[in-house]
Amino acid sequence: MDLQRIIKLFLFIGALLITPTLNAQSGNELDEYCNDRFDFCMKYPSDVFVQKNISTNEDGLVLRSSDDNIRLRVYGYHNVLRNNASAELNSYIEMVEVDHPGMELILLEDKRSSENAFAVMRVGRIFYFVRTVYKGEDMIGLTLEVNRKKDHTIESAKEIAEALIRQISI
Numbered sequence: 001m002d003l004q005r006i007i008k009l010f011l012f013i014g015a016l017l018i019t020p021t022l023n024a025q026s027g028n029e030l031d032e033y034c035n036d037r038f039d040f041c042m043k044y045p046s047d048v049f050v051q052k053n054i055s056t057n058e059d060g061l062v063l064r065s066s067d068d069n070i071r072l073r074v075y076g077y078h079n080v081l082r083n084n085a086s087a088e089l090n091s092y093i094e095m096v097e098v099d100h101p102g103m104e105l106i107l108l109e110d111k112r113s114s115e116n117a118f119a120v121m122r123v124g125r126i127f128y129f130v131r132t133v134y135k136g137e138d139m140i141g142l143t144l145e146v147n148r149k150k151d152h153t154i155e156s157a158k159e160i161a162e163a164l165i166r167q168i169s170i
Contacts, residue, residue: 033061038076038138060141069152071145079139088132088139089117096121096128125150 031046037058049063049072060075083091089112097105100123109120115134120127129144 033074035060035074035076038135038140040074040076040140042074044072067149069147069149071143071148073143074141076135076138076140079134079137083139084114085117085132085134085139086112086114088141089119089130092130092132092141092143093119093121096123100124125152 029045029047030043031052032041032043033054034041035058042061044063048065048070050066051064051068053062053064055061055075059077060073063072064070093105093107103123106122107119108122109118111118117130117132119130121130122128125147127144127146129142129146131142133140133142
């Protein structure tokens with residue numbers, strides 16, 4: 001599966017978690033972010049992700065919903081440790097566990113190879129969708145966090161994510 005299809009799949013799953021209110025208000029207005037340094041572009045619904053922060057070193061982008069309930073990060077980085085995509089995903093999972101001490105991390109989906117790794121996990125009512133792609137000497141990471149404020153039930157968070165993913169393409 002090529003990088004573009006993998007990221008579209010990841011984003012499709014992540015869209016399940018956008019709030020019904022945001023989905024109902026969405027006018028499908030898309031913006032595009034391109035990263036020349038790491039050679040990738042991403043289209044996203046600008047009416048959902050209203051807060052946009054490009055990193056100072058131009059490695060990537062952080063997008064947030066107006067209520068900060070949903071955060072989407074896409075970034076590139078040099079693979080100086082020579083890790084494969086699976087090892088990078090392990091590092092992210094460990095980071096999530098550290099951020100939620102004493103809470104159970106439930107791994108809902110886990111697909112890995114040395115060049116691509118994808119996981120869906122849940123801690124409490126927060127969902128994490130993580131994709132790591134090995135690209136030459138670099139890595140591209142994509143993370144979507146939904147229900148960060150824990151206002152929604154698990155079921156409604158899934159519905160929200162489905163709606164969002166249909167709108168994002170890379």
